[in-house]
Amino acid sequence: MNAAPQNLRDVFDRTFAAIGRERAAFAPNLSLQEVGTVTAVSTGIARVSGLPGAGFEEILQFPGGVSGIAFNLDEDEISVVLLDDYTRLHAGDEVRRTGRVMDVAVGDGLLGRVIDPLGRPLDGNGVVTASTRAPIERPAAAIMDRAPVTEPLQSGLKVVDALIPIGRGQRELIVGDRQTGKTTLAIDTILNQRGHDVLCVYCAIGQRAAAVAKTLAVLRRQGAMEYTVVLVTEGNDPPGLTYIAPYAATSIAEHFMEAGRDVLIVYDDLTQHARAYRELSLLLRRPPGREAFPGDIFYIHSRLLERATHLCPERGGGSLTALPVIETEAQNISAYIPTNLISITDGQIYLSPSLFELGVLPAVDVGKSVSRVGGKAQRAAYRAVAGDLKLAYAQFEELETFARFGARLEEDTRKRIEHGRRIRACLKQAEFSPVPVPAQIAVLLTLMAGLFDPVPLDRMAAAEQAVRDAATDLPQDLCARFDTAAKLDDKDRATIIDIASRALARLQLPAPANSAAGSAAEPGSARPEPS
Numbered sequence: 001m002n003a004a005p006q007n008l009r010d011v012f013d014r015t016f017a018a019i020g021r022e023r024a025a026f027a028p029n030l031s032l033q034e035v036g037t038v039t040a041v042s043t044g045i046a047r048v049s050g051l052p053g054a055g056f057e058e059i060l061q062f063p064g065g066v067s068g069i070a071f072n073l074d075e076d077e078i079s080v081v082l083l084d085d086y087t088r089l090h091a092g093d094e095v096r097r098t099g100r101v102m103d104v105a106v107g108d109g110l111l112g113r114v115i116d117p118l119g120r121p122l123d124g125n126g127v128v129t130a131s132t133r134a135p136i137e138r139p140a141a142a143i144m145d146r147a148p149v150t151e152p153l154q155s156g157l158k159v160v161d162a163l164i165p166i167g168r169g170q171r172e173l174i175v176g177d178r179q180t181g182k183t184t185l186a187i188d189t190i191l192n193q194r195g196h197d198v199l200c201v202y203c204a205i206g207q208r209a210a211a212v213a214k215t216l217a218v219l220r221r222q223g224a225m226e227y228t229v230v231l232v233t234e235g236n237d238p239p240g241l242t243y244i245a246p247y248a249a250t251s252i253a254e255h256f257m258e259a260g261r262d263v264l265i266v267y268d269d270l271t272q273h274a275r276a277y278r279e280l281s282l283l284l285r286r287p288p289g290r291e292a293f294p295g296d297i298f299y300i301h302s303r304l305l306e307r308a309t310h311l312c313p314e315r316g317g318g319s320l321t322a323l324p325v326i327e328t329e330a331q332n333i334s335a336y337i338p339t340n341l342i343s344i345t346d347g348q349i350y351l352s353p354s355l356f357e358l359g360v361l362p363a364v365d366v367g368k369s370v371s372r373v374g375g376k377a378q379r380a381a382y383r384a385v386a387g388d389l390k391l392a393y394a395q396f397e398e399l400e401t402f403a404r405f406g407a408r409l410e411e412d413t414r415k416r417i418e419h420g421r422r423i424r425a426c427l428k429q430a431e432f433s434p435v436p437v438p439a440q441i442a443v444l445l446t447l448m449a450g451l452f453d454p455v456p457l458d459r460m461a462a463a464e465q466a467v468r469d470a471a472t473d474l475p476q477d478l479c480a481r482f483d484t485a486a487k488l489d490d491k492d493r494a495t496i497i498d499i500a501s502r503a504l505a506r507l508q509l510p511a512p513a514n515s516a517a518g519s520a521a522e523p524g525s526a527r528p529e530p531s
Contacts, residue, residue: 038062038093039077044239045283046080048095054078057137059098064088067118069102069240072284079284081240083118101137104248105130106255111199114216114230117241117248122232134255136247140306147312152377153264153321156192156434157185159364159427162386162444163393164349167377168198168262168319169310173341175326175333176351181362182325184431185349186266187215188362189323191222192434193264199256200228201265203249206235206242206272218432235272242276250307253320260316265308269325270301274337291336298340305344333368347371361428366393379437380487385444389423396420415453422452425460435468438479442471445493446500455504463504470503 036050046068048060058070060080066089072079082089105119107130114123117136121128149167166172166189174182190200202219204212212232219225231249233242246267253263267273274297281294289295301324308322326341331353333342342348347370355363399417403409409417426447429435435443446452446467455463478492 034097036060036078036095036097038089038091038095040091041086041089042283044082044086044280046082046086046089046095048078048080049076051078051095051097054097055101057101059100059102061096061098062089063093069244071280072286081243081280081284082238083240083244084238086238101135102244102248103133103135104251105132106134106252107132110229110252111227112225112229114232116232116237117245119248132255134251136244136251137303138251138254138307140303141309141311141315145312145315147310147317149310149319149373149377151262151310151319152374152379153189153198153262154192154196154437155185155189156436157188157362157429158435158440158443159362159366159429160185160189160349161378161437161440162382162427163366163390164347164364164369164371165374165378165382166321166323166371167310167374168321169308170347170371170373170377171305171308171322171324171345172371172374173324173326173345173348174351175328175338175342175348176363177328177331177353180351180353180356181431182327182351183211183215183268185351185362185364186268186323186325187218188432188434190219190228190264190266191224191432193227194222194224198227198262198264199253200224201249201253201263202228202230203246203265203267204230204232205245205267205269206233206237206276207268209234222432239276239279242272243280246270246273246304250304250320254307257311257318257320258316260318262319262321264321264323267304267322267324269327270341271325271327271337274301293336297337298344301341302344305341346373359428360424361431364427366390367397379482380485381437381441381482382444384488384493385441385448389444389448392416393420393423393427396423419450419453421457422455422460423447425457426452426464428461437482438474439468439471441482442474442496442500443467445496446504449497449500451497451500451504455507459507463507466503466507467500470499473499 034051034053036048038046039049040047054060054070056070056073060068060070062068066082066084066086068080068082070078071081104117105128109129113121113125113128115121115128119128149169151168153166153168154161155166160166174185176182190202193200216230219228229252231245233245249265253265256263274293277297277300278293282288286294305322305324308320310319311317324341324345326338328335328338333350350365350368351363352365355365396416399413400420403417426443443464452460452463474496478495
């Protein structure tokens with residue numbers, strides 16, 4: 001009676017074994033995928049249902065090669081921020097999970113290239129070659145992995161290096177109204193890194209194509225693309241692509257930093273980034289707060305800028321210096337986004353439209369600008385020649401304002417005003433022409449020694465150029481000490497002043513008494529010189 005059931009069991013076992021062998025043969029071609037459905041599409045946003053296993057910031061794939069990032073994980077649906085052209089998406093389209101977060105190509109293959117946040121080339125030079133990819137969102141370095149900021153990052157701008165110094169690993173905000181020279185200041189800093197073993201990443205966020213093309217032309221003409229990566233999003237790109245741009249650029253810079261390199265990154269500008277995030281948040285129906293920005297707008301910038309640091313020697317000793325740019329309206333630095341970034345960064349360089357209109361370029365307002373860290377990294381030679389410069393310049397600005405009312409001034413006050421005018425003239429600088437350290441030291445020491453005081457204002461540019469040219473005759477050992485912690489002694493000062501004096505003497509300048517008498521004849525003449 002048991003033979004039939006036993007035979008039947010053997011038949012079943014053989015059948016299931018055959019099915020298992022056939023399944024194993026086809027297994028390499030089989031994969032399980034979680035597929036959902038698009039329920040709605042709006043400007044830069046898609047709503048998806050049917051993906052219960054999707055995670056926060058996971059990449060989702062749509063038809064036509066469109067990708068997006070899962071942002072809002074609600075109970076019934078997922079809100080996805082789209083990163084490509086979404087005009088061809090429709091409700092009912094399939095969407096698939098990828099199981100990975102957003103990442104970007106990193107490595108030396110990106111140097112000299114122009115890419116978008118997805119790593120796609122924009123310069124027409126073929127596919128970007130990079131064997132390594134890194135997630136765009138990464139935790140900032142731990143406190144124990146950081147080292148103090150001790151090395152300066154020379155910008156090549158006299159007013160910045162002398163009065164508002166920047167250290168490697170610092171976050172220095174560039175703030176000002178439209179068309180005051182914010183981008184020019186950042187590009188000058190990039191140009192000055194040539195030959196200083198500092199790699200640069202320039203991130204253009206939501207910029208006009210013409211403005212980006214002009215910047216690229218300057219970088220190529222000056223030979224800066226050899227050590228620079230340019231990441232671009234334009235104003236007509238989807239807001240999601242603009243939102244991820246600074247994070248992708250930071251991951252590219254962090255790869256170099258973790259390899260022990262010094263890196264400079266410029267975010268131009270975070271105003272557009274904040275606006276893109278506000279647009280996304282309102283479309284995602286997140287509750288708006290002050291000035292219609294969502295409550296976590298502070299967090300998206302703080303977690304970005306906290307990644308800029310100077311790593312300890314155990315982590316390679318690399319550094320990432322951040323220069324975020326922010327635009328103000330009507331000089332209102334107390335607006336929501338500027339105050340957020342001022343509290344996040346280690347200082348700010350404020351560009352004044354009033355100085356810009358007067359032709360004082362770069363239009364840095366020394367009174368409103370500050371560096372909370374870079375002073376500790378400033379070379380001793382700078383501290384020796386520029387220690388009292390900021391105070392003297394601030395006093396001059398106050399006295400100049402007072403003198404505009406036509407008050408009768410004392411002789412000492414007139415001298416301070418005339419000296420302050422020479423300070424302002426010396427701090428002027430043409431765009432895209434960084435000044436090397438020895439020339440800066442020579443000009444600043446000549447200025448503080450009063451050698452420029454007899455020079456007429458209309459000849460200050462020629463006098464300064466003469467001193468800069470003469471700085472090339474400084475002894476090599478003295479120039480080498482400028483880049484160390486060594487202080488200038490009396491002999492060094494005498495050497496610099498002697499070379500500067502001989503350079504100024506060749507210009508055949510008038511005597512100091514004549515200059516002082518001529519400039520102080522009228523009390524009301526103490527006004528800013530026209531540009």
